[in-house]
Amino acid sequence: MKIDFSASAPIFLQIRNQIVMGIANGDLKSGERLPTVRALAVETGVNMMTVSKAYQLLTREGYIATGRRGGTVVSGTPPRLSEQTVDELRLLISQLKLCGLSQDELLALCAQIYNGEEVTQ
């Protein structure tokens, strides 16, 4: 998991995004235990509230599940596609269209990212 303190994105969002990408890449498997809020706060050097916020967001979105005994684990059930995600995708595609990408180029780029390949521009 990478956190860039010089980036404009809030830290809790970076943590959330990194965990989502880790699950998608297969680095974090279904049912795998995640560090506790305190442990991750120690590892990253950020406030516990920031980590807690990230975990709460991930739980709401269905990526992780928190149990009293089992701690925080990667959720076994895939989250449903939300309206917000579709809107974000719409915005991204609009931006890529404005960069001059054709539909085929856009799909090829998406395939590369989907398959975890290195992006060639």
Place this chain on the structure above:
Amino acid sequence: MRIVLFFFILPLFPILYFLTRTETKPRKNIILGVTLPYEARQDPDVLSLCAEFRKWLGILTLLSLLSFIACTIFIPYDSIFYTLLIAYIFIETAASVLPVAVFNHKLRLLKQERGWRGETALLTDTRAATAPKKLIRFGCFLPPILISLIPLLDTVIHGGDWQMKLSYLLVALIVISLAFIYRVINRQRADIADSNTDRTIALTRVRRYSWSKLLLGVTWATGLFSLCLWQFLFSYWGMLLSIIVYSAIILFLVIQTQFSTLKAQRVLTQYSGTDLYVDEDALWLWGLFYNNPNDRRFMVNDRLGVGMTVNFAHSAAKWLMMILSLCLLVLPLSGAYLIREEFTPVHLEIEDGQVVALHTGTIYSVSIDSIQSVELLQTLPKTTVKINGTGLANLYKGTYKFAELGSCHTNLNPNCPPFLKLTVGEETYLLGSDDPVEVCYVMDSLLKNYS
């Protein structure tokens, strides 16, 4: 005492030299405080810089060692020797830090030139963070804690000077605090060099194991040392031997732990740096001083070895540095104070019905009418313990405890008998002068007064 100090400080020169020299060996992809990729380890320019660093480190260490030996042999006065010893704290620190800072800078420029760059974003390994921590139980620290409390309990039960109670209490508090420091240390983040989780877990375990071993060893040594303090209070050689043995044990534990940790880190990361690797150079000034405003922690692990350092971006660190800097600035002043103490003669006289002991001002002033008994001693008791005050080869000033006499207010040159013992109520004064005639004159005056 000078010989003891000499043989105690002498090994520090080669130890510091070899410790600093190892900065040229790649550990966690770091050479001379600069993070480099795997291919840079055999780069001719990098190897050349490392060789030049070792050469300059050797020259500086040799120069400071030779000057230290010369001072010890040729400086006749203790106060000047101790003052120069203080200067050596600065000199030796500079001798080891300066070459690292200079060559760290040169290597960084080379790194920039070659475009070598690792992962500068903060890397966190979630698997390593969830790996079970094998910590030793707090109960392992209990026996040395209890041992360190024995002298304090004995002094409280059987009565003793408040200074002794305070000394034993301080030692016991040191032992107790070591046990709590262990808890704090194990809350540090994992040791990440690259994206390999197994390597991260192994590196983290090495550091935590080293700390466990070191702290437990130091706790036991300090607990046993408190027993030695208690038993050898009136034995000069016993006390000296205890201090030497205790210091040697601590030094051995620290050095052995540091070297073994560095070796383990080198072995574990010998093939690291070929893929993604952590590059935190921007957060480490000269590779030595950690400065990260995004890190909330005050104390963090050193990059290499088993030590810890402060985060200079933390406000508490700035205060700490200010206080330490003030303490360091005061050190040379203490040398000036010692010189004044050593070169000022001790005097004893009678003035306005008072026996006045003089040394850099009036030290004691005893009314003749309050003196209950007077005795002239030709020799001092052999077993002497300084409770507080100044103790030099030619000066005992302050409160000293003598085996036969008990606690005495003292102002004398131990090399210049005779000495005047005055009893005033429950207090005893042991006074002298650099001029024996003064002591005899005061004694005669007091005897005339009684007759």
